[in-house]
Amino acid sequence: MPVPPPLPPTPQPGPPTPDTTQAGPGLPTSPAGPGGIGVLEKAMGLLNLVSLASAPMTFTELLQVASLPKATLHRILATLMRENLLRYDAYTKTYRLGFRLLELAHEVWSDFDLRLAAKDEMVGLRNAVKENVHLVVPDGGSIVLVASEDANRDMGRTSRVGLRLPLHATAAGKAILAYLEPVRQRELLASLPLEAFTPETLTTQELLRGELDLVRARGYAIEMREFEAEGAALAAPIFDIEGRPIGAVSISARPERLTGARAHHLSTLVIGAARTISHNAGGQFMSLQPVDVPQSADAFVAECLVDARALLGECPTWSPRDGALYWVDILTPAIHRYDTLSGTDTEVKLGTMVSLAIPKATGGLLVATPGGLMTYSPETKVLAPLCHPEADRPGNRYNDGKCDRMGRLWVGSLDMGTAANRGNLFRVDPDGQWKKMDSGFTIANGLGWSPDNTKMYFTDTFRRTVYVYDFDLRAGTIANRRALITFAADDGVPDGLTVDEEGCLWIAVWDAWRIVRYAPDGREMQRIRMPVPRPTSCCFGGANLDTLYITSASVRLNEAALKAAPLSGALFSLRLPGVRGLPDTAFAG
Numbered sequence: 001m002p003v004p005p006p007l008p009p010t011p012q013p014g015p016p017t018p019d020t021t022q023a024g025p026g027l028p029t030s031p032a033g034p035g036g037i038g039v040l041e042k043a044m045g046l047l048n049l050v051s052l053a054s055a056p057m058t059f060t061e062l063l064q065v066a067s068l069p070k071a072t073l074h075r076i077l078a079t080l081m082r083e084n085l086l087r088y089d090a091y092t093k094t095y096r097l098g099f100r101l102l103e104l105a106h107e108v109w110s111d112f113d114l115r116l117a118a119k120d121e122m123v124g125l126r127n128a129v130k131e132n133v134h135l136v137v138p139d140g141g142s143i144v145l146v147a148s149e150d151a152n153r154d155m156g157r158t159s160r161v162g163l164r165l166p167l168h169a170t171a172a173g174k175a176i177l178a179y180l181e182p183v184r185q186r187e188l189l190a191s192l193p194l195e196a197f198t199p200e201t202l203t204t205q206e207l208l209r210g211e212l213d214l215v216r217a218r219g220y221a222i223e224m225r226e227f228e229a230e231g232a233a234l235a236a237p238i239f240d241i242e243g244r245p246i247g248a249v250s251i252s253a254r255p256e257r258l259t260g261a262r263a264h265h266l267s268t269l270v271i272g273a274a275r276t277i278s279h280n281a282g283g284q285f286m287s288l289q290p291v292d293v294p295q296s297a298d299a300f301v302a303e304c305l306v307d308a309r310a311l312l313g314e315c316p317t318w319s320p321r322d323g324a325l326y327w328v329d330i331l332t333p334a335i336h337r338y339d340t341l342s343g344t345d346t347e348v349k350l351g352t353m354v355s356l357a358i359p360k361a362t363g364g365l366l367v368a369t370p371g372g373l374m375t376y377s378p379e380t381k382v383l384a385p386l387c388h389p390e391a392d393r394p395g396n397r398y399n400d401g402k403c404d405r406m407g408r409l410w411v412g413s414l415d416m417g418t419a420a421n422r423g424n425l426f427r428v429d430p431d432g433q434w435k436k437m438d439s440g441f442t443i444a445n446g447l448g449w450s451p452d453n454t455k456m457y458f459t460d461t462f463r464r465t466v467y468v469y470d471f472d473l474r475a476g477t478i479a480n481r482r483a484l485i486t487f488a489a490d491d492g493v494p495d496g497l498t499v500d501e502e503g504c505l506w507i508a509v510w511d512a513w514r515i516v517r518y519a520p521d522g523r524e525m526q527r528i529r530m531p532v533p534r535p536t537s538c539c540f541g542g543a544n545l546d547t548l549y550i551t552s553a554s555v556r557l558n559e560a561a562l563k564a565a566p567l568s569g570a571l572f573s574l575r576l577p578g579v580r581g582l583p584d585t586a587f588a589g
Contacts, residue, residue, distance in 0.1 A: 042068065043076050047085060047097070056094035114238070114247050114277070115147045121273040122149040122249065128269055129251055131258065136165065136172040136235075137247040141192055143173045146247075168194055168208055169201045171223035171235035172248035178215035179237050179245040179417060182394045185212070200225040210352045213370045213397065216416035217353060218311070218331050218555060220267040221248075225255060232258040234266055236274040243419070249274045264311060268558040290511040290533035290557070291492065293564055302515075302530055302550060302572040306338060306345040310569040313551035314496065315356040315400055318541030318584050325541050326357045326365065327551050327571065335367065335376070338549075338571060340542065345571065348378070356401045358409065359586045366587045368398035368411060373428060375589075386589070387432040389413075389424070396422060400459075400496055400537070402447045407588025408476055410437070410456075412444020418462065425458060427476055430589035437478055446497035446537065448505065450520065451582060457484065457505060461493050466507065466522075484522045496537020496551070501580045506548065508535040515550060515574070528576075532568045533561065540581020548574040548581070 049065055050057055057065075063073055077095065080086040084100035118135045126133040126149040135147040145163040167173035167188070177185060194203045202208045215221040223233040235250035251258070251270060258266075311331035318325055325338040334349045335357045355368045357376070365376045372388030390396045390413050401411030408429055415422040423441035428434045442462035449456050449471060456471040456478055464487040469478035485507075487493055492512025497505050503520040513533050517526040534553040541549050554562065554569035562568060 039076070042066075042072070043080060046073075046076060046080065050086065050095055051097055056089065056092065056096040058094050062095065118147060118238075118247075118249065118277045121277050122147065125149075125249070125251065125269060125273045126151050129266055131251045131253045134172065134250045134252060135247060136176075136250065138167075138176050138245070139164070141188065142166055143170065143176065143248070166192075166195065166197070166227065168192055169197050169223070169227040170250075171221040171233035172250040174212060174215050174221040174223070175235040175237045175248040175250075176245045178212040178221065179239070179243075181244070186394075197227050198225055198229050202226065207351075210370075213353050213416060214331060214333065216395075217397065218267070219271050222260065222263045224260065230254055232263070234258065234263040234270055236267070236271045238274045238278045240278065243417070246278070249277060261309075264555065265557070265559045265562060268556050268561075271556065290561060291490070291513070293533075294513050294529055301528065302574045304531075304567050304570045305343070305549075305573050306336075306571040307567060308336065308345065308347075308569055308571055309554060310336075310551070310571075311555040312536065312553045313569060313571065314536050315358075316496075316537055316539045316541075316549045316551050316571075317356075317358050317402075318539055318545075318549070319359040319586070320583065321359065321586070325539075325549050325571075326359065327549075328354050328357050328367075329569075330355050331555060335365070336571070337378075348381070350376075350383070353397065355398050356411070358401070358403060361407060361586045361588050366409065366589070368401060370397045370416075373398070373409070373411070373432075387428060387434050389426045389428070389434045389436065393422070395419075396424075399423075399443070400445050400447060403585040403587050404449060404456075404471075404473065404476070405453060405585050406473060406476065407585055409587055410447055412441060412447070412458070414441070414443050418443060420462070423460075429476075430587065432589065438481065445495055446507065448497050448499040449582075450499065451501060451503050455520075457497060457499070459494050459497060459507075461495060461510070464489070464493050466494050466497065466505070485518055495535070498537075498539045498548075499582055500540065501545075501582055506538055508537050508550065510534050510536065510553075515548070528574065530572070532565045532570065533557070534568060535572075539584060541584075545581040545583060546575060546579065548576070548579075550574060
C-alpha cells in the first residue's frame with residue numbers, strides 16, 4: 001500500500017489580510033483568506049458572471065461588472081484560459097466557458113454513485129405509493145437490480161439486489177431501451193433473444209419497437225405480466241448529464257394492485273423521482289403538474305360527450321361526408337370516431353402510435369405513425385404506406401397536422417424525447433410527394449389558415465408561441481414567419497388550434513384549464529374555462545359548423561390532479577351564440 005505524502009504545514013492562526021480590491025456586484029466581497037483564497041474567489045466569481053451572462057462577454061464588460069483592477073482581471077483571465085476554464089473568441093473579442101468544465105462534469109458523473117443519489121428519493125417514493133421501489137442499471141443486454149426499498153409486499157423482486165433482469169420484458173428495461181441513441185438501440189434490439197417469459201411478453205421486433213415509441217412519448221414504461229405471471233411494474237429512466245439513460249427507478253406490485261389506470265396515475269411520482277435522482281429533466285418538456293384550478297365563479301359550459309379517459313386525446317377533425325368526428329389517443333394508441341347522430345364513440349386500437357386521423361377524399365383515413373404516413377381502411381383494418389418524410393430521423397415522430405383547402409397535408413414532427421430544435425414542418429401532396437417547409441421546432445403543434453387563405457398559423461409548444469406565415473394557397477408555400485402570440489411562463493402553453501369564420505383563433509391551452517379565442521392580430525378576446533387542466537386541441541363541426549369539439553389529456557396527472565379533474569381525457573363540445581367555424585378539408589389523395 002503506497003504511503004501518502006505528508007500534509008503541508010498548517011498555517012498559524014492570525015488575523016486575515018484584507019483584500020484591498022473592491023469587488024463588483026457579481027463578485028464576492030469577503031476578505032481574502034490564506035493561500036490565495038481571495039484570488040480563487042475572484043476567479044470563481046468571474047466564471048459565474050460568464051456562465052450567467054445571456055451572451056459572451058467582452059473584456060470591457062467584465063471589467064465594468066467585476067470592478068477589478070485591469071491588471072488583476074488580465075492575470076485571472078489568462079489563468080482561466082490556460083486551464084481551459086474560459087475560451088477567448090478572437091473574432092468577437094469575447095469570453096465564454098471553456099471545455100475543461102465539461103470534462104470535469106464528465107469526471108463527476110463517472111464517479112457518480114447512483115445508489116447513494118437515489119436513496120432518499122426511493123424511500124420517499126416507497127412511502128408515497130406503499131409499493132416496492134427498485135433501482136436498476138443497464139449491463140450489456142440486460143439490467144441489474146442494484147437497490148431496493150421494500151414495502152413488505154410479497155413480490156418476487158423484493159430485496160433481490162444483484163438480480164439480473166431482461167431488457168425487453170421489464171418496465172425498467174423498456175424505460176432504458178426507449179431512450180438509447182437510435183443506432184445503439186437498433187444494434188441492441190437485433191442482439192436480444194426476446195425470450196418469452198409469459199404469454200404477455202413482447203417477442204417480436206415490431207411489437208417491441210412500437211412499445212418503445214410509446215414509452216419515449218409517455219416518459220415512462222409499464223410492464224403487465226410480461227416477466228412474471230403475477231407481476232406488474234412502472235418505471236422511468238434516469239439520465240446522465242448528456243441525456244443518456246444510465247438507470248431506471250421503478251415500482252412493482254401485483255397486477256390487481258398496480259392496474260394500468262393506477263400505473264398511469266402514479267407516473268408523475270415516478271418520473272419526478274427519476275428527474276430528482278439525476279438532477280436532469282432529460283429533455284422532457286411535458287409538465288408534471290398543471291396550474292391550480294382557476295378561482296372563478298363562471299360555470300363550466302363545455303359538455304362532456306365521451307368520458308374516454310384518453311391519455312393524450314388529440315387532432316379532432318370533422319367529416320361532413322361521414323357526419324362524424326375523428327380524433328386520436330396518441331398514447332393508447334387508438335383512433336376514435338364520434339357519431340353525432342347516435343352519440344356513440346367507436347375506438348379502434350392500432351398497435352402503433354397514431355397522432356392524426358384525417359378523412360381522405362377517396363375514402364378511408366390518412367394516419368400518422370412513427371413508421372410514416374399511412375392510409376387506413378376502417379373496413380379492412382389495413383394500413384398501407386404513403387410516405388415517410390422523417391425516415392432518416394428514427395427518433396422523431398409526427399404530431400399535429402391538417403389539410404389546406406387544396407387538400408394537401410401539413411404536418412409537424414418532434415423528437416420523441418422532445419430534444420430541442422429537431423422538429424420539422426412538412427407539406428405532403430395528394431400523390432405522396434412531400435417537401436420540408438420549415439425546421440428547427442421542438443414541439444410542432446396546432447395549425448390553421450385564415451378564411452382568405454393568405455395566412456397560415458403554426459405552433460411550437462416548447463417556445464410557447466403561435467407563429468403566422470404568409471401563405472400562398474395555389475403554390476402551397478409559406479414565407480415570413482413571425483410570432484403572433486407568445487404565452488407567459490406561468491400561463492400554460494399553446495397546444496392545438498382552429499380558426500373560425502371571422503378569422504379568430506381558438507387555442508387549447510395545456511395546463512391552464514381553458515380554451516382562448518384570439519383576434520387575427522393576436523389580441524385575446526375571450527377565455528372559456530374547461531373542467532380539465534389539459535385541453536389539447538379543438539375543431540368546429542356539426543351540420544352548421546357551430547359546435548366546438550375539444551379533446552383533452554390525462555397523461556402524467558397524479559391522483560390528486562385527477563380527483564380535481566375526473567373528466568381528464570374526455571371529449572367535450574361547446575356551443576357559443578354567433579360563432580361558426582370553417583370546414584375541415586379532407587386529404588385529396
